Amino acid sequence: MRGLRRVALQLGVRIHENTAMTGLEEGKPVGIQTPNGTVRADRVVLAMNAWMARAFPQFERSVAIISSDMLITEPRPDLLNEIGLTSGVSVLDSRIFVHYYHNTPDGRIMLGKGGNTFAYGGRMLPVFDQPSPYAGLLQNSLADFFPAFADVKVEATWNGPSDRSVTGLPFFGQMSASGNVFYGFGYSGSGVGPCHMGGQILASMVQGLDNPWTRSPLINGPLGFFPPEPIRYLGSLMVRNAIRRKERAEDHGRRPRHLDVRLAKFAAAAGKADKG
Ligand SMILES: Cc1cc2nc3c(=O)[nH]c(=O)nc-3n(C[C@H](O)[C@H](O)[C@H](O)COP(=O)(O)OP(=O)(O)OC[C@H]3O[C@@H](n4cnc5c(N)ncnc54)[C@H](O)[C@@H]3O)c2cc1C
Incomplete structure (x- = not known):
């Protein structure tokens, strides 16, 4: 994130953090409403992850909003040395709701698991900004994977919303009658690597290019829909x-x-x- 930010700023990109889009006026140009004014742009890319589903009702059933939950231990470089977990490599298993972990440079283990809190109707629940309600489950996983860490203090837990698509794959498209509002989401809680591919797809779409990215089968919008609530x-x-x-x-x-x-x-x- 910080690396991307540095390069974007060098390229002259202006970044406005803490400026929520509160509405979108379609047209040419598109109007992006914010609390303090409207930004007008010829073309817009929406890369809002789980927040897309509530902001635009046409996507409500294209994803299910599911938490991913994490813990981080206190620093114990001595124990990491003992068990040989020192490379900082990120590991995930092949479950449907994955476990994932890695060790930090200051000697902690970060461990997480997807597929815990489900949000009814795709709502953004307050719990997504709070410590994980699944701390016990995470701690059991930590002890199972790393018995040496079973009694190590957990310093923090947290969680956040993920955009689980029906296929588990992200999808991309264009959503306005004027042909100038593009979107990509549905990374299903495993988007850190794939969103680089998503960036290539969106950059190509927004420039109107005909290339392997814009010929991807992922650019035709949602690949399926979940049934309605409840x-x-x-x-x-x-x-x-x-x-x-x-x-x-x-x-x-x-x-x-x-x-x-x-x-x-x-x-x-x-x-x-x-x-x-
Ligand atoms: C706890 C947790 C652990 C995870 N661990 C992993 C992992 O180990 N490996 C992995 O591959 N993936 C992991 N993921 C998933 C990964 O973070 C996402 O798949 C990835 O960040 C998606 O990238 P994105 O650019 O689509 O969305 P994001 O990185 O979520 O960016 C979307 C941005 O849009 C902003 N936004 C939303 N609505 C508005 C609005 N109205 N106005 C302005 N801005 C808005 C949000 O604030 C956010 O900054 C994890 C997710 C969570 C919650």
């Missing part, structure tokens, strides 16, 4: 709990229940069914 919310919780039971069984060398395996498949299969 089905999305209740269904998501049912599937999440089944995934948790299945993974817990697998973690302990037990055979998961058949019903849980079938329910877990919904998380991956919903998109294909929706697209027919």
